[in-house]
Amino acid sequence: MQAIADKQGVKRYLVDVTVNGDDYSVVVKANTLLVNLLRDEIDLTGTKKGCELGDCGSCTVLLDGKPVDACLVLALEADGCDVITIEGVAQHGELDKLQRSFADNAAIQCGYCTPGMILSAKALLTRNPKPTEPEVRAAISGNLCRCTGYVNIVKAVMAAASGEVTA
Amino acid sequence: MYLPDFDYYAPESLAEATALLVELGPAAKPLAGGTDILVKMKNGLASPSALVSLKNLTELRDIRWEPGRGLVIGALATHNQIRDSEVVQQHFLSISQAAHQLANNQIRNRGTIGGNLVNAIPSADLPPILIALGASVTMVGPDGARTVPLESFFTGPSCCVIEPEGEILTEIVIPEQDTTGSTYIKFGLRKSGALAVVGVATAVTMDGDVIRKARICLGAVYKVPVLAEEAAKVIEGKTWSDELLEQAGRTAVGCCLPISDIRGSDEYRRDLVRVFTRRALKRAITQGHV
Ligand SMILES: Cc1cc2nc3c(=O)[nH]c(=O)nc-3n(C[C@H](O)[C@H](O)[C@H](O)COP(=O)(O)OP(=O)(O)OC[C@H]3O[C@@H](n4cnc5c(N)ncnc54)[C@H](O)[C@@H]3O)c2cc1C
Ligand code: FES
Ligand code: FES
Numbered sequence: 332m333q334a335i336a337d338k339q340g341v342k343r344y345l346v347d348v349t350v351n352g353d354d355y356s357v358v359v360k361a362n363t364l365l366v367n368l369l370r371d372e373i374d375l376t377g378t379k380k381g382c383e384l385g386d387c388g389s390c391t392v393l394l395d396g397k398p399v400d401a402c403l404v405l406a407l408e409a410d411g412c413d414v415i416t417i418e419g420v421a422q423h424g425e426l427d428k429l430q431r432s433f434a435d436n437a438a439i440q441c442g443y444c445t446p447g448m449i450l451s452a453k454a455l456l457t458r459n460p461k462p463t464e465p466e467v468r469a470a471i472s473g474n475l476c477r478c479t480g481y482v483n484i485v486k487a488v489m490a491a492a493s494g495e496v497t498a
Numbered sequence: 499m500y501l502p503d504f505d506y507y508a509p510e511s512l513a514e515a516t517a518l519l520v521e522l523g524p525a526a527k528p529l530a531g532g533t534d535i536l537v538k539m540k541n542g543l544a545s546p547s548a549l550v551s552l553k554n555l556t557e558l559r560d561i562r563w564e565p566g567r568g569l570v571i572g573a574l575a576t577h578n579q580i581r582d583s584e585v586v587q588q589h590f591l592s593i594s595q596a597a598h599q600l601a602n603n604q605i606r607n608r609g610t611i612g613g614n615l616v617n618a619i620p621s622a623d624l625p626p627i628l629i630a631l632g633a634s635v636t637m638v639g640p641d642g643a644r645t646v647p648l649e650s651f652f653t654g655p656s657c658c659v660i661e662p663e664g665e666i667l668t669e670i671v672i673p674e675q676d677t678t679g680s681t682y683i684k685f686g687l688r689k690s691g692a693l694a695v696v697g698v699a700t701a702v703t704m705d706g707d708v709i710r711k712a713r714i715c716l717g718a719v720y721k722v723p724v725l726a727e728e729a730a731k732v733i734e735g736k737t738w739s740d741e742l743l744e745q746a747g748r749t750a751v752g753c754c755l756p757i758s759d760i761r762g763s764d765e766y767r768r769d770l771v772r773v774f775t776r777r778a779l780k781r782a783i784t785q786g787h788v
Contacts, residue, residue, distance in 0.1 A: 332508045342505060361506035361549070383499040384537055385605055386691060397578075397607040402499075403536050404608065405529075407506050408553060451603065472690035473602030 332407065346410045350375065351419025359406045366390045366401035368409070369416055377417035377446050381475070388474035391447035392416050398454045398473070417446035420453060429453055429488065432496040438487035440478035447474045452488045461492055499540045505548040512555055512638060512666065520640050520664040522548050528666060529553075530574055531608035533601070534617040558612075558668055561585055568673040569593075573612025573666070577601070577624075580611060590672060592787045596627045596682040596699070602691040612667045615651065618658045619693075621718035625652070626699035627682040629715040629723055633672045639665035649715075652722035677711070678704040679782035683774050684717075687761060694718045695762040698750075698774040700782045707737045709783070714746070714775055719754035719767050726753035729775060738783050740776075747776035 334342040335358070343358045350373060357372050366383075369375045369392070381389035383402045390401040393415040420427045429452050432438070439445050448471055455462055455470035462470070467488045468481075476484060490496055505526075509515040519526055526548040527535060538544035552558065558574040561583045569589050571580065580586055580597040587594045600606060600614070600623040614624045615635065625648065633648045639661055648670070652658050660667060680701035686692035697717035703710040712733055714726040729750040733742055756767035781788060 332506065334505070341503075344506060361504055362501035364501065384540065385533055385601075388602070388604055391604055394607075398604050399607050400604045403533055403605075405506070405532065405536070405549075405551075407508070408529075408532070408551060410508075469690075470603060473604040 332410070344407055346406050348406075348409050348412060348414055350414045351416060357406070361405070361407060363406040364402055365392070365394075365404040365406050365409050365414070368406040369401060369414070375416050375418050379443055379446060381443070386475070387444075388447045388451065388471075389444055391450045391474060393450055393454055396454065396457070398451045400473070415450070415453075417449060420449060427453070428496045429456065429491045432487040432491035433484070435496060436483050436487035436490060438479060438483040444474055444476040444478075448476065448484055452491070455488070456492055462488075464489060467492075501536065501539050502545045504539075504546055506551065507548060508551040508554055510554050512558075512668070515550055515552060515555065516638060516640055516664045516666055518550055519666070522550070524662040526550055528616075530610040530613040531576065531605075533605050533609040534613055552666070563589060566674065568671050568675070571611055571670045571672070573615075573668050573670065574610050577606035577609050577611070577614075578603070581606070590627075590631060590680065590787050592627055592680040592682055592699075592701075592782075593624075593631070593672070595788065596623055596684075599623055599682070599684045599686075605691070611670060615648070615670070616658060616660055616667055618652050618654075618656050618722075620655055620721060620723065621694045621697065622723070623682070623684060623694060623697060623717070625723040626697050626715040626717040627680065627701075628670065628672065629725065630682075630699040630701040630713045631672050631677065631680055632675065632701075632713070633670055635667060636669045636671070637661075637665045638668050639663075643668070645671075649723075649725055654721050676703050677701045677787075679784075679786045679788070681778050681781040681785070681788050683778045683781070685770055685774065693761065696756075696767050696770040696774060698771065698778045700775070700778040702779065702782045704738075704783060709733050709736060709738050712746075712779070714750060714779070716750065716754050716771060716775075719756040719771055721755075724753060726750040726775065728753055733779070738779075740780070743776045743779045743783075744772075746779060747772040747774075750775040 379389040381387035529549040558572040
């Protein structure tokens with residue numbers, strides 16, 4: 332990968348990434364994390380930072396369709412990849428059925444974990460449209476919620492999967 | 499939390515990657531999934547001068563069965579890839595199950611088997627089952643390739659035989675074998691995202707009710723994953739019974755030297771080794787590769 336050094340010798344690199352269907356070319360330092368590229372460079376602040384060590388999942392985004400912690404991925408590692416953030420879940424101003432279901436089932440309290448929860452659940456339902464409750468719990472195992480106690484979150488994902496929600 | 503400064507390279511081939519690592523010297527490190535090294539860098543425990551990303555070495559992500567050789571897993575295969583692989587499930591479901599018990603879903607989508615081995619923490623989840631099944635690992639460096647049995651790969655906590663100057667782990671081979679059952683049992687403080695307090699893997703070759711051969715590997719209770727050879731000797735050649743397996747469990751306790759830390763006391767870990775050795779043997783004996 333080509334580096335561009337400035338007068339101080341600081342190296343920068345060009346990263347090309349598709350976020351929520353839009354193509355971006357951004358110049359970053361090697362130590363820029365994907366979560367900071369999204370929040371600070373592209374102004375998509377729906378992706379949250381909690382522990383920043385891979386424990387809490389509040390920074391979850393879909394990288395080529397798979398949930399990953401954006402706090403543990405270098406922006407440069409996402410070069411050429413397709414990223415979906417919480418901002419890309421609603422389509423044409425319409426909430427996704429998962430988002431509607433979270434609201435309907437009171438699966439949100441402070442809301443800090445919600446973007447990550449929705450993306451983990453979204454990846455699950457794309458792969459497995461009719462999951463069992465243990466499968467839902469396994470899919471959100473990397474997303475901590477300090478408020479809800481998870482019961483309503485699991486209920487919301489199950490309801491979205493069973494078509495009880497009309498988006 | 500910010501990362502210290504470093505240079506970044508993404509070579510297109512294995513030869514280019516090893517040459518680059520030699521040129522940059524031991525302060526440069528390979529980058530696979532980043533789930534260990536980036537955490538260390540954030541915590542100030544590592545500050546490599548450069549990270550050499552292995553992401554373009556797509557041939558190292560392959561998982562395949564080679565007749566006469568066995569199950570070949572590329573070093574860059576992720577934990578979820580291993581868990582979901584039909585080839586892995588068909589031959590050694592126990593490896594798929596061990597991968598499923600590691601970390602959480604997001605980490606499993608990034609973390610690789612190679613990173614798990616080279617990182618070399620005693621509580622890592624993949625080494626015990628791989629050692630129990632007699633796996634070997636291949637490394638490629640400036641002087642060519644070499645293969646070592648995984649049981650002699652680890653040299654201490656966070657230490658392994660890989661040469662810091664230019665060696666890259668390329669593949670893990672689980673040989674074609676006559677074992678009839680294997681399993682890995684992990685005890686963590688939570689089901690997800692928690693390191694093992696104790697992990698026990700077993701592999702057995704049964705002949706009816708007689709245990710022909712057994713391998714028991716203990717994780718998180720010694721400076722490296724350790725084979726409980728004495729415990730295997732207690733049961734080999736004998737007809738299995740619950741009492742015999744309990745005896746193996748007691749013997750396994752003598753094969754480890756656990757520490758006390760926030761996850762559990764040494765005494766607690768010893769007792770877990772006894773119980774889990776017994777249970778893991780029974781599972782491998784009665785249920786096959788699970
Ligand atoms: C929240 C969290 C929970 C976790 N839980 C667990 C758990 O339950 N069980 C467990 O075992 N682990 C766990 N881990 C640790 C980690 O996810 C795994 O060890 C993972 O497999 C590391 O792989 P990686 O590809 O991310 O490694 P990296 O971080 O990319 O690399 C780790 C080290 O190995 C070197 N390296 C990587 N690949 C190669 C190669 N092919 N050749 C030479 N050197 C190489 C790197 O230079 C680096 O020094 C956890 C981590 C986090 C953040
Ligand atoms: S902020 Fe990324 S996992 Fe917690
Ligand atoms: S709603 Fe507050 S952390 Fe989940």
